[in-house]
Amino acid sequence: MRAAVAASHAAQPLAALDGCQRALQIARRLIERLPEGRASDCVAALVVSHHNLADLELGRGGTDRAVAHLCDAHEALLELFLDTTRDPSLQQAALRHSGETHVALLSYIATHGPHPLIARTLELGERALSAGDPLPH
Numbered sequence: 001m002r003a004a005v006a007a008s009h010a011a012q013p014l015a016a017l018d019g020c021q022r023a024l025q026i027a028r029r030l031i032e033r034l035p036e037g038r039a040s041d042c043v044a045a046l047v048v049s050h051h052n053l054a055d056l057e058l059g060r061g062g063t064d065r066a067v068a069h070l071c072d073a074h075e076a077l078l079e080l081f082l083d084t085t086r087d088p089s090l091q092q093a094a095l096r097h098s099g100e101t102h103v104a105l106l107s108y109i110a111t112h113g114p115h116p117l118i119a120r121t122l123e124l125g126e127r128a129l130s131a132g133d134p135l136p137h
Contacts, residue, residue, distance in 0.1 A: 024049035
């Protein structure tokens, strides 16, 4: 992640994008093989990676790709929270961090206007949390 941030500051968007994508892959692997006592850190890494990718895509004019990353982050956390086979600490971390991803979606709308994928993600999240049902794919 540090290399990706450094590349971003050095105006090397492709290197930054590659670094953030690698960080996202690492975060996903960590969530699958959750280190003891690190649930919140792993979930935070997932969120930060998606949000950094969204920022980079916006900077490159990739509005739809940016929105997809914001939505993917939110949906991933909701799925983790609702998955009863997951470690309870991971579920709770996902719920806590979902507030950040929810705010990111609303902030995007406030800044850039509505987007159908965000509307869909927010609706799915509301339905899933109110019904306790898994998110449809």
